[in-house]
Structure formats: C-alpha cells, structure tokens
Amino acid sequence: MMVKLKGRRCVVVGGGAVAVRKVRGLLEGGADEVVVIAPIITEELKVLANAECIGLVQREYKEQDLHGAFLLFAATDSREVNERIAVFGEREGVLVNVADAGETGDFVTPATVRQGELLLTVTTGGASPALTARLRRRLAEQYGPAYQELVERLRLLRVHVQAHVKDEARRTILLRQAAEELVEAQAEAETAYGLDRNEPIDEWMNRLQQAAERRQ
Numbered sequence: 001m002m003v004k005l006k007g008r009r010c011v012v013v014g015g016g017a018v019a020v021r022k023v024r025g026l027l028e029g030g031a032d033e034v035v036v037i038a039p040i041i042t043e044e045l046k047v048l049a050n051a052e053c054i055g056l057v058q059r060e061y062k063e064q065d066l067h068g069a070f071l072l073f074a075a076t077d078s079r080e081v082n083e084r085i086a087v088f089g090e091r092e093g094v095l096v097n098v099a100d101a102g103e104t105g106d107f108v109t110p111a112t113v114r115q116g117e118l119l120l121t122v123t124t125g126g127a128s129p130a131l132t133a134r135l136r137r138r139l140a141e142q143y144g145p146a147y148q149e150l151v152e153r154l155r156l157l158r159v160h161v162q163a164h165v166k167d168e169a170r171r172t173i174l175l176r177q178a179a180e181e182l183v184e185a186q187a188e189a190e191t192a193y194g195l196d197r198n199e200p201i202d203e204w205m206n207r208l209q210q211a212a213e214r215r216q
C-alpha cells in the first residue's frame with residue numbers, strides 16, 4: 001500500500017533503535033508530522049529531530065497522545081505497553097504496527113531500497129526479518145543509484161509517448177520495449193547504462209517506433 005503520509009500524524013511510542021528505523025521509514029515515505037514519545041530517546045533520534053519535522057515527547061506515553069493518529073507504532077521494550085497500544089488501535093480504528101509481536105498488529109514494515117521514485121520492498125511476513133535484511137542488501141547492490149535516472153527517463157518518455165502516439169496498443173509496445181531496453185543495458189553496464197543517456201526523448205521514441213515497425 002503506497003499511502004500518502006503528508007499532513008498525517010504518525011505516532012511512534014518508544015525511542016530506541018527500532019523506533020529510529022520506523023521514524024526513518026516514515027520520513028522517507030513523506031511523513032511530515034511524526035511524534036515520538038518515550039522516557040529514553042536515543043541520540044540518533046534527537047539529531048534527526050533537530051533537522052526534521054519530528055516532535056519529541058520525553059516521558060511515558062499516555063492514551064491521549066495516541067488520539068488523532070493516522071498510524072501508530074508500538075516500539076517499546078515492554079510487551080504490556082505494546083499490547084495496550086495495539087488494543088487502543090483496534091478499539092479506535094487506527095492502524096498499529098507492533099514491533100515485538102508483528103502478527104498481532106495491522107501492518108508490518110518491509111525492508112526498502114529506494115532509488116528516486118523506484119521503491120523495492122522485501123518482507124517475509126514476519127518469518128525472518130534477518131533474511132529480509134540480507135535480501136534488501138542484495139537488492140541495493142543489484143539496483144543501484146543508476147536506476148533513479150533510468151526511471152526518470154522512462155517517465156519523460158511515457159509523457160512524450162502519451163502525447164504523440166494515439167494508438168493504445170502501440171503505446172504499450174513502445175513503453176514495454178523502452179523498459180526492457182534500459183534494464184538490459186543497465187544489466188550489461190552495471191554502473192552506467194551503455195545507451196546514450198543524452199538521447200533526446202523524441203529521438204528515443206522514434207527509434208522505438210522504427211524498431212516496433214521492423215518487428216511487424
């Protein structure tokens with residue numbers, strides 16, 4: 001679920017290593033209203049809070065802190081506290097993530113690799129977060145920063161094709177071919193794709209069209 005987080009209050013109860021990961025994930029996902037509540041808050045969160053739109057409340061959480069939340073994260077080291085937050089979420093209809101008993105919450109957070117607008121996620125549904133983390137590292141190597149530019153170029157091409165190619169079936173062929181071309185070239189070149197990155201979008205579209213005609 002790619003959910004819009006801008007302007008939506010996200011409450012993280014707990015201020016340790018797990019809370020840090022959840023807060024980072026929220027910020028990467030576009031959240032701009034994050035509240036962290038915990039008696040002990042790590043240095044990392046304090047540094048993050050200086051720079052970003054995070055509110056820190058240094059004390060034990062109270063039920064009233066949870067009201068108005070769009071998402072809740074129960075990330076304390078107390079089973080009992082996490083359970084109470086989960087019960088609140090269920091009663092009030094707020095989605096809860098439970099750090100120490102994933103299956104009791106409404107959602108789990110996957111591992112993520114982001115390259116610009118490309119987002120890859122991994123989950124084992126709670127079976128093995130350790131495997132999830134390892135697969136995430138592999139994916140990050142396989143789909144490196146070059147993919148950001150690749151996706152940007154495909155977006156430009158898509159806009160151009162939508163404006164200039166009327167036939168829907170033809171559009172689909174061109175856009176699929178473009179994606180395949182870039183992924184293949186990327187796989188060969190690894191760091192920089194072998195194609196001309198500066199090829200103007202209209203020329204690229206023409207070349208794809210000619211190739212499609214040759215195949216017919």
Ligand SMILES: C[C@@]1(CC(=O)O)C2=NC(=C\c3[nH]c(c(CCC(=O)O)c3CC(=O)O)Cc3[nH]c(c(CC(=O)O)c3CCC(=O)O)/C=C3\N/C(=C\2)[C@@H](CCC(=O)O)[C@]3(C)CC(=O)O)/[C@H]1CCC(=O)O
Pocket residue numbers: 021022025097098099100101102103107108109110111112122123124125126127128129130131132133134136
């Ligand atoms: C992906 C990632 C994202 C994130 O945290 O945002 C994430 N866990 C990560 C790492 C990690 N977590 C743990 C280890 C130690 C090794 C191990 O125990 O296996 C490692 C590995 C490491 O540290 O290398 C311990 C652990 N995790 C959970 C429990 C409790 C339980 O079993 O329910 C316990 C035992 C606690 C205890 O000891 O009691 C629960 C959950 N962890 C999840 C997500 C959700 C399911 C995701 C899935 O399965 O795909 C879920 C269900 C709920 C949730 O948190 O949403 C992040 C990868 C970061 C990265 O990308 O590197």
Ligand SMILES: NC(=O)c1ccc[n+]([C@@H]2O[C@H](COP(=O)([O-])OP(=O)(O)OC[C@H]3O[C@@H](n4cnc5c(N)ncnc54)[C@H](O)[C@@H]3O)[C@@H](O)[C@H]2O)c1
Pocket residue numbers: 013014015016017018019037038039040041042059060061075076077078081098099100129
């Ligand atoms: N989901 C995951 O990825 C994952 C990974 C490792 C561990 N865990 C589980 O998550 C728990 C938290 O892990 P951690 O490493 O962040 O622990 P931690 O000990 O570093 O942090 C616990 C935090 O909970 C806070 N806290 C305790 N009682 C509170 C209360 N009443 N109100 C508000 N805050 C309260 C503490 O002040 C502290 O900030 C662990 O106990 C473990 O069970 C989950």
